[in-house]
Amino acid sequence: MATFFCNSITNFNLFITIFSLLNTIIYSSSTSSESDILLSFKSTIKDPSNFLASWSNTSLTHYCNWTGIICTNNSPSVTSINLQSFNLSGELSPVICKLPSLSSLNLADNLFNQPIPLHFSDCDSLVSLNLSSNLIWGTIPEQISQFSSLEEIDFSKNHIEGKIPENIGLLKKLQLLNLGNNILSGNLPDVFGNFTNLVILDLSENPFLVSKIPSEIGNLKKLEQIFLQNSGFFGDFPETFLGLSNLKVLDLSQNNLTGELPKKLGASFVNLVSFDVSVNKLSGPFPNGICSGKTLTSLSLHTNHFTGLLPESVNQCINLERFQVQNNRFSGNFPNGLWSLPKIMLIRGENNRFSGEIPEIISTAVKLEQVQIDNNSFTGSIPKGLGSVKSLYRFSASNNHLYGGLPHNFCDSPVMSIINLSQNLLSGKIPEVKKCRKLVSLSLADNSFVGEIPHSLGELPVLTYLDLSGNNLTGSIPEELQNLKLALFNVSYNRLSGRVPFLLVTGLPASYLQGNPGLCGPGLPKSCSDEGEKHHNVGLTRMGYALVSIALAVAMIMAVFALFFIHRRAKNKSEMGVWHSVFFYPLRISEQDLVMSINEKTAVGSGGTFGTVHIISLPSSELIAVKKLVNPGKQSTKSLKGDIKTLAKIRHKNC
Numbered sequence: 001m002a003t004f005f006c007n008s009i010t011n012f013n014l015f016i017t018i019f020s021l022l023n024t025i026i027y028s029s030s031t032s033s034e035s036d037i038l039l040s041f042k043s044t045i046k047d048p049s050n051f052l053a054s055w056s057n058t059s060l061t062h063y064c065n066w067t068g069i070i071c072t073n074n075s076p077s078v079t080s081i082n083l084q085s086f087n088l089s090g091e092l093s094p095v096i097c098k099l100p101s102l103s104s105l106n107l108a109d110n111l112f113n114q115p116i117p118l119h120f121s122d123c124d125s126l127v128s129l130n131l132s133s134n135l136i137w138g139t140i141p142e143q144i145s146q147f148s149s150l151e152e153i154d155f156s157k158n159h160i161e162g163k164i165p166e167n168i169g170l171l172k173k174l175q176l177l178n179l180g181n182n183i184l185s186g187n188l189p190d191v192f193g194n195f196t197n198l199v200i201l202d203l204s205e206n207p208f209l210v211s212k213i214p215s216e217i218g219n220l221k222k223l224e225q226i227f228l229q230n231s232g233f234f235g236d237f238p239e240t241f242l243g244l245s246n247l248k249v250l251d252l253s254q255n256n257l258t259g260e261l262p263k264k265l266g267a268s269f270v271n272l273v274s275f276d277v278s279v280n281k282l283s284g285p286f287p288n289g290i291c292s293g294k295t296l297t298s299l300s301l302h303t304n305h306f307t308g309l310l311p312e313s314v315n316q317c318i319n320l321e322r323f324q325v326q327n328n329r330f331s332g333n334f335p336n337g338l339w340s341l342p343k344i345m346l347i348r349g350e351n352n353r354f355s356g357e358i359p360e361i362i363s364t365a366v367k368l369e370q371v372q373i374d375n376n377s378f379t380g381s382i383p384k385g386l387g388s389v390k391s392l393y394r395f396s397a398s399n400n401h402l403y404g405g406l407p408h409n410f411c412d413s414p415v416m417s418i419i420n421l422s423q424n425l426l427s428g429k430i431p432e433v434k435k436c437r438k439l440v441s442l443s444l445a446d447n448s449f450v451g452e453i454p455h456s457l458g459e460l461p462v463l464t465y466l467d468l469s470g471n472n473l474t475g476s477i478p479e480e481l482q483n484l485k486l487a488l489f490n491v492s493y494n495r496l497s498g499r500v501p502f503l504l505v506t507g508l509p510a511s512y513l514q515g516n517p518g519l520c521g522p523g524l525p526k527s528c529s530d531e532g533e534k535h536h537n538v539g540l541t542r543m544g545y546a547l548v549s550i551a552l553a554v555a556m557i558m559a560v561f562a563l564f565f566i567h568r569r570a571k572n573k574s575e576m577g578v579w580h581s582v583f584f585y586p587l588r589i590s591e592q593d594l595v596m597s598i599n600e601k602t603a604v605g606s607g608g609t610f611g612t613v614h615i616i617s618l619p620s621s622e623l624i625a626v627k628k629l630v631n632p633g634k635q636s637t638k639s640l641k642g643d644i645k646t647l648a649k650i651r652h653k654n655c
């Protein structure tokens with residue numbers, strides 16, 4: 001037994017020796033020809049899609065013209081290999097290091113399934129290694145320091161785990177380090193001060209990286225881009241960052257940062273293009289002077305605990321395109337100039353305590369696409385020039401103190417898709433609308449509008465969500481609205497009267513008519529004089545529930561729709577296991593997630609017999625309105641599905 005054991009060890013050693021000898025022979029005999037080195041590298045790679053077909057010594061093509069190969073011009077020698085997105089797997093052979101001039105190796109977006117290939121550290125001339133988007137696993141070993149010639153390391157989007165070792169600090173030539181989107185964990189080592197040449201640092205999307213942000217990063221004067229979003233960083237915003245005068249992009253969003261932003265932050269970052277600290281627990285005032293360099297295009301402070309006023313210096317943000325301060329505790333006026341900054345596209349300030357008026361100057365904003373300022377204390381009237389902002393596709397200012405009438409042109413933007421002015425103090429008549437042919441959702445609920453429902457609403461080809469409830473509208477419901485394929489129609493609690501157009505009762509997934517004693521028709525307490533009681537409350541006790549959702553996927557110019565329908569078969573309301581869903585349009589949410597998302601927090605209206613509406617925000621920031629539908633027992637599941645399918649088809653075509 002013992003002998004056998006010894007013997008096998010000897011054999012093993014022998015084998016190693018022979019093996020390395022062979023290796024040496026192969027290597028030395030092949031240094032003569034770069035094409036042989038490439039073919040040897042290819043021989044261990046699996047290439048099912050045959051992307052490397054041109055790599056062949058029978059082909060007449062010079063190896064410098066092989067797929068993915070770049071050579072120096074004069075004495076042809078391979079300097080760069082780019083095999084990105086070729087579906088490759090298999091072994092990465094160290095033979096490639098025999099290429100004397102290889103400086104860049106890009107194997108990104110393939111299926112290499114192995115630990116970090118340390119043997120590439122033998123490639124003396126290599127400065128850039130890209131293994132992003134593969135199946136690289138395991139930890140970063142101490143030997144990572146052997147890569148000391150590298151200037152660019154991109155190991156992002158793999159499954160690399162464990163702590164980042166201290167030895168990484170020996171890679172002093174690094175200009176780019178991207179370890180984002182892995183499963184790294186623990187604290188960052190205190191070696192980041194070593195990377196004095198670093199220009200781009202990306203440690204984002206590592207949820208288990210729970211660490212303070214190393215303050216030494218602030219000493220890396222060449223840094224231009226820092227991505228630390230969506231990891232576990234906690235503690236203060238490092239004061240040392242103020243020394244990063246070349247910084248262009250800073251993304252610290254979705255971490256656990258606390259405390260205030262440094263006072264001089266604005267004045268320090270004179271080259272800043274994008275600043276994102278959203279979804280943290282930061283407090284204190286708005287970073288005054290953030291646009292002192294006039295380079296800022298995107299500012300995101302949303303979902304923190306910021307307080308105080310927006311400084312007048314915001315008016316200097318002449319290159320600002322995206323301004324997001326929603327979900328904070330800001331108060332006071334918006335600086336007037338903000339509304340009409342020459343490049344502003346997106347203004348989001350909802351869920352704060354802002355007050356003041358929306359100035360007329362908004363009409364001069366030439367790029368403005370979205371305004372969301374719901375749930376504040378804005379006063380004054382809707383600017384008369386709103387309709388002349390031709391790029392505007394969303395204007396949402398619900399739950400404020402806006403008063404006065406709706407300007408006749410309020411819906412003149414040819415791309416307008418979503419208007420929400422509900423819960424304000426608006427009055428007067430609702431003007432006729434004709435120009436906003438892309439209008440999907442119009443919510444004017446809970447104001448004091450009077451007069452009739454405009455007949456022209458029936459001519460808007462994609463209007464799907466119409467909420468005029470809680471006003472003082474009179475007259476009858478226009479027949480023209482039957483032209484629409486509405487998914488939600490709420491005119492409850494007005495003073496409407498007369499017969500409800502037939503299709504608005506029977507043809508709609510959701511019709512809300514209650515609180516209009518003057519209305520008559522099937523399903524309503526009052527039947528019209530010439531009609532019997534036969535449709536009255538048919539089968540309401542045998543309720544089948546269905547969910548219809550409309551994703552208002554807000555594309556730039558047009559609204560894209562998704563209809564999603566879940567039908568519950570069981571009669572017993574408390575049995576939740578039997579939902580059936582039909583997807584009519586790719587919707588990036590699973591049925592499971594959708595049902596999970598529906599809770600009391602998402603409920604926006606609960607209308608007795610008619611069920612509850614939930615507004616759910618997808619990760620893609622699309623909004624879905626989910627509605628429980630009453631399916632009067634007569635209509636079979638099949639025919640309800642059919643109706644919604646038709647609806648989905650028509651809707652899709654129109655978009």
Ligand SMILES: *[C@@H]1O[C@H](CO)[C@@H](O)[C@H](O)[C@H]1NC(C)=O
Nearest residue numbers: 061062063064065066071076
């Ligand atoms: C690569 O191909 C081009 C033409 O497609 C040719 O002009 C060039 O000489 C080739 N390069 C080498 C190194 O053979």
Ligand SMILES: *[C@@H]1O[C@H](CO)[C@@H](O)[C@H](O)[C@H]1NC(C)=O
Nearest residue numbers: 048049050051085086087088
């Ligand atoms: C990659 O391979 C998969 C199957 O292994 C195949 O379905 C896919 O089309 C391939 N992609 C490309 C770009 O060739």
Ligand SMILES: *[C@@H]1O[C@H](CO)[C@@H](O)[C@H](O)[C@H]1NC(C)=O
Nearest residue numbers: 108109130132133152154176
């Ligand atoms: C690595 O490749 C990916 C493509 O998958 C690319 O997005 C990334 O910019 C590359 N990294 C570097 C440092 O060039």
Ligand SMILES: *[C@@H]1O[C@H](CO)[C@@H](O)[C@H](O)[C@H]1NC(C)=O
Nearest residue numbers: 166167168169170191193194
């Ligand atoms: C660089 O990192 C190493 C540890 O890996 C450390 O010993 C050394 O002091 C660091 N150098 C500087 C300048 O920070």
Ligand SMILES: *[C@@H]1O[C@H](CO)[C@@H](O)[C@H](O)[C@H]1NC(C)=O
Nearest residue numbers: 210231232233234254255256
């Ligand atoms: C933030 O910290 C709290 C405890 O302080 C922890 O429960 C939570 O998971 C952390 N969140 C993130 C995103 O790291």
Ligand SMILES: *[C@@H]1O[C@H](CO)[C@@H](O)[C@H](O)[C@H]1NC(C)=O
Nearest residue numbers: 328329350351352353375376
């Ligand atoms: C309105 O904003 C306040 C903060 O000002 C917030 O606490 C509240 O939850 C918001 N209401 C809604 C309905 O979002």
Ligand SMILES: *[C@@H]1O[C@H](CO)[C@@H](O)[C@H](O)[C@H]1NC(C)=O
Nearest residue numbers: 374398399420422443604615
């Ligand atoms: C309109 O605003 C109200 C109040 O903020 C909100 O409850 C409702 O969900 C919004 N409607 C749409 C379609 O976004």
Ligand SMILES: *[C@@H]1O[C@H](CO)[C@@H](O)[C@H](O)[C@H]1NC(C)=O
Nearest residue numbers: 446447448449470471472473
């Ligand atoms: C509707 O009009 C009546 C009488 O003019 C008034 O008392 C009531 O407050 C109005 N309701 C709304 C919501 O404006």
Ligand SMILES: *[C@@H]1O[C@H](CO)[C@@H](O)[C@H](O)[C@H]1NC(C)=O
Nearest residue numbers: 570571572573574575576577
């Ligand atoms: C509905 O189901 C629940 C539990 O699944 C049960 O407790 C209840 O008795 C059922 N009700 C009816 C009316 O069947």
Ligand SMILES: *[C@@H]1O[C@H](CO)[C@@H](O)[C@H](O)[C@H]1NC(C)=O
Nearest residue numbers: 469470490492605606607613
């Ligand atoms: C319809 O409007 C009424 C009155 O504003 C409201 O109570 C109800 O919740 C609304 N229903 C839906 C589904 O929006």
